[in-house]
Amino acid sequence: MSLLENIKGPHDLKALPAESLGRLTEEIRQFLVHAVAATGGHLGPNLGVVELSVALHRVFESPADRILWDTGHQSYVHKLLTGRQDFSKLRGKGGLSGYPSRAESEHDVIENSHASTVLGWADGLAKANQVLGRDDHVVAVIGDGALTGGMAWEALNNIAAARDRPLIIVVNDNERSYAPTIGGLANHLATLRTTDGYERVLSWGKEVLQRTPVVGQPLYESLHGAKKGFKDAFAPQGMFEDLGLKYVGPIDGHDIAAVESALRRARRFHGPVLVHCLTEKGRGYRPALEDEADRFHTVAAMDPLTCEPLAPSGGQSWTSVFGDEMARIGAERPDVVAITAAMLHPVGLTKFAAAFPDRVWDVGIAEQHAAVSAAGLATGGLHPVFAVYATFLNRAFDQVLMDVALHQCGVTFVLDRAGVTGTDGASHNGMWDMSVLQVVPGLRIAAPRDADQLRAQLREALDVDDAPTVIRYPKETVGEPIPAVGRVGGMDVLARPEKGAKGEAGGRTDVLLVTVGTMAQVGLEIAELLQARGTGCTVVDPRWVKPVDEALPALAARHRVVAVVEDNSRTGGVGSAVAQALGDAGVDLPVRTFGIPPQFLAHAKRGEVLADIGLTPAEMAGRVSAALARTTAPAAAGASEISEENHL
Known part of the structure; x- marks a missing residue:
C-alpha cells in the first residue's frame, strides 16, 4: 500500500x-x-x-x-x-x-x-x-x-x-x-x-x-x-x-x-x-x-520517460524572436548591452550572451539594481537592454521613474510575459505595466502585434538615446503576420470599411477600434462581426501606445464611437490614455475600453481567463454595438446602459 x-x-x-x-x-x-x-x-x-x-x-x-x-x-x-x-x-x-x-x-x-x-x-x-x-x-x-x-x-x-x-x-x-x-x-x-x-x-x-x-x-x-x-x-x-x-x-x-x-x-x-x-x-x-540549463526548473506537459513534449510547440515564441534579433543587433552595434535579473535563458538572451559574453550581466534577483545599473550604463555611453518579465518590472518602478526617466537615460526595457499569462496565476500576469508606466514622463511604450513589428520596434527603441523605451509582448507563440492596409500618423491601419458601405455615411464611420499589441488579431475578428451586422469599423494599431499618437484625435473625430482593446488593466491603461487625449483635443466621443478588470485573476489557460473576463471577439462586438446604439438613444435609457458597461 x-x-x-x-x-x-x-x-x-x-x-x-x-x-x-x-x-x-x-x-x-x-x-x-x-x-x-x-x-x-x-x-x-x-x-x-x-x-x-x-x-x-x-x-x-x-x-x-x-x-x-x-x-x-x-x-x-x-x-x-x-x-x-x-x-x-x-x-x-x-x-x-x-x-x-x-x-x-x-x-x-x-x-x-x-x-x-x-x-x-x-x-x-x-x-x-x-x-x-x-x-x-x-x-x-x-x-x-x-x-x-x-x-x-x-x-x-x-x-x-x-x-x-x-x-x-x-x-x-x-x-x-x-x-x-x-x-x-x-x-x-x-x-x-x-x-x-x-x-x-x-x-x-x-x-x-x-x-x-x-x-x-x-x-x-x-x-x-x-x-x-x-x-x-x-x-x-x-x-x-x-x-x-x-x-x-x-x-x-x-x-x-x-x-x-x-x-x-x-x-x-x-x-x-x-x-x-x-x-x-x-x-x-x-x-x-542532466539538464545543464536549469535542471527542469519548469517543464511543459511531456512524456516522463522520453521527456518529449506531449503537444507541439505551435510555432516560434516571442522570446525567441527577441533573442534572435538581439543577437543580430549585437553584431551590428557594439554599444548595445544586455541585463537580466536571474533569467538569462527564459528572457531569450542566450544567443546574445554566447556571442558577446562581456556585454551581458546577470545581476541576480535584483530588478531595482538592474534598472539603476542600466541608467549608469546609458550615462556611460552604452545602450542597455534590460530583459525581464513584465510582472517583475513592477518591483523597480521607483528606479525607472527617478533614475532612468528623470535622468533621460536611453534604456530599453523588454517585457516578456506581458498581458494574461494564465497558468502561473495572479502574480505572474503582466497586466499592470501599461498602467504603471503611463505616469513616467518621457517614457515610450511599444506593443508589437507580430514578429515583424517586434523586430522593427526593438530597433526603433534602440535609436532613442534620451529617454527610456519599453517593448512588451506576451508568453504565447507568435501568430501570422498582420499587414497594414494604410498609415495615419505613426499608426498602422489594419482594416477599414469599404467606401459607400453600410456603416459609413456622411464622412463618418461607426466605430474606430484601437488595438494594442497582440490584441490586433482579436480586433480584426471584432471588426468582422461588426461588419456582418452592418456596422462600419476602422481598426488601427498605434504601435507605440505611449504617448498617444498625435493623429489619433483627428482620426477618432471621423467616427461615432471609439473602442480600445488591450491586455492590460482597464484602470489607467491605454484606453484611459486615449480617452484623456480625445478629451484634451476637444473630441467629444464615447470611448469604450476593453481590458483586464482590476482584480487578481485565478490560474487557468490564457484563453479561459480571457473568456472569463469578457475579452472574446463576440462579447466585445456585442458591447461595441450596444455603445453605438446608445449614441442615438434617449439620455435616460443610456444612463443605465452605461452603468452596466462600466463593470468591464
Whole structure:
C-alpha cells in the first residue's frame, strides 16, 4: 500500500516511523515526475526539496507554526504533505495552484511567487507573535538564488536586530558543488553553535569552504549571478553570526535525520537562527540532473520517460524572436548591452550572451539594481537592454521613474510575459505595466502585434538615446503576420470599411477600434462581426501606445464611437490614455475600453481567463454595438446602459 496515499496531513507524517521515510520520499518523487509531466509545472525545484519538506512538517506544527515559502514554486511537496494529492489539473482552471494558495489550505500562509520577500514576511509574523505573547514558531524557507535580492538583506538586517525574537530561516541551497560529507561535519558543529553562551571558535571559510577567491570583495559582487550559490562567495558563519544570527550548517538537505536534528536545535534557540541546507535540484530524476540549463526548473506537459513534449510547440515564441534579433543587433552595434535579473535563458538572451559574453550581466534577483545599473550604463555611453518579465518590472518602478526617466537615460526595457499569462496565476500576469508606466514622463511604450513589428520596434527603441523605451509582448507563440492596409500618423491601419458601405455615411464611420499589441488579431475578428451586422469599423494599431499618437484625435473625430482593446488593466491603461487625449483635443466621443478588470485573476489557460473576463471577439462586438446604439438613444435609457458597461 502506498504510504503517500495515507498522508492526509502533517499528523499522519509524524506518525510514520523513521525507517519508512526513505520509501515515502521515493514515492513522492515518482508522483511528482508523473503528475507534473502530465500537466507541466515546476519539477526540478520540487524534486530537490522532498526531504527538507518532510523534515519541516515532522518538526513543526503547521499551521500553528507558520512555514513560509519564498517564491513558492517548490511548494508541491508541501501540498502533498498537507492533504492535496489531486494534481490532475495542476495550474489548470479549478485545479491546484502552482504556488501556495490560501484558498486551498490553512497551511499556506502567503502566496508570494515573487522572490526575496519571505524574510520580510517572517520578520513581521515573528514581531506579531512577540507582541501578542504567542510561542508559535515562524519558519522561512528561502533559496540561495533569492538571497541575491536586496529585500532579503533588508529583512536580515531587521531580523538580526532583535536577538531575543525566535525566527528560523532555512536556506535551501541547491548549488551543486558541495559534497555530502561536509554536511555531517557541519551538523556536529551546529550543536555547539546553537547553545546559549557559545562563543565562535572556528573559522568557517579557510578550513572547510575554500571554494572561490572572491572573499573580501563587496557584498554585491559576492552575490552576483542568479544561482551562483552564496556559500561559494563568502564565509557564511562569520557573516551571519556577525549580523546576530546563529548559523547551523551546512546540512545535507537530503538526510532527513540530519535536517530534523538541525531544525529541532534551531527551534529550541530563543532568537533568530539560520539553518543552511544543501540540496540538489532535480534530485532522483536523471533527465533533470542532466539538464545543464536549469535542471527542469519548469517543464511543459511531456512524456516522463522520453521527456518529449506531449503537444507541439505551435510555432516560434516571442522570446525567441527577441533573442534572435538581439543577437543580430549585437553584431551590428557594439554599444548595445544586455541585463537580466536571474533569467538569462527564459528572457531569450542566450544567443546574445554566447556571442558577446562581456556585454551581458546577470545581476541576480535584483530588478531595482538592474534598472539603476542600466541608467549608469546609458550615462556611460552604452545602450542597455534590460530583459525581464513584465510582472517583475513592477518591483523597480521607483528606479525607472527617478533614475532612468528623470535622468533621460536611453534604456530599453523588454517585457516578456506581458498581458494574461494564465497558468502561473495572479502574480505572474503582466497586466499592470501599461498602467504603471503611463505616469513616467518621457517614457515610450511599444506593443508589437507580430514578429515583424517586434523586430522593427526593438530597433526603433534602440535609436532613442534620451529617454527610456519599453517593448512588451506576451508568453504565447507568435501568430501570422498582420499587414497594414494604410498609415495615419505613426499608426498602422489594419482594416477599414469599404467606401459607400453600410456603416459609413456622411464622412463618418461607426466605430474606430484601437488595438494594442497582440490584441490586433482579436480586433480584426471584432471588426468582422461588426461588419456582418452592418456596422462600419476602422481598426488601427498605434504601435507605440505611449504617448498617444498625435493623429489619433483627428482620426477618432471621423467616427461615432471609439473602442480600445488591450491586455492590460482597464484602470489607467491605454484606453484611459486615449480617452484623456480625445478629451484634451476637444473630441467629444464615447470611448469604450476593453481590458483586464482590476482584480487578481485565478490560474487557468490564457484563453479561459480571457473568456472569463469578457475579452472574446463576440462579447466585445456585442458591447461595441450596444455603445453605438446608445449614441442615438434617449439620455435616460443610456444612463443605465452605461452603468452596466462600466463593470468591464
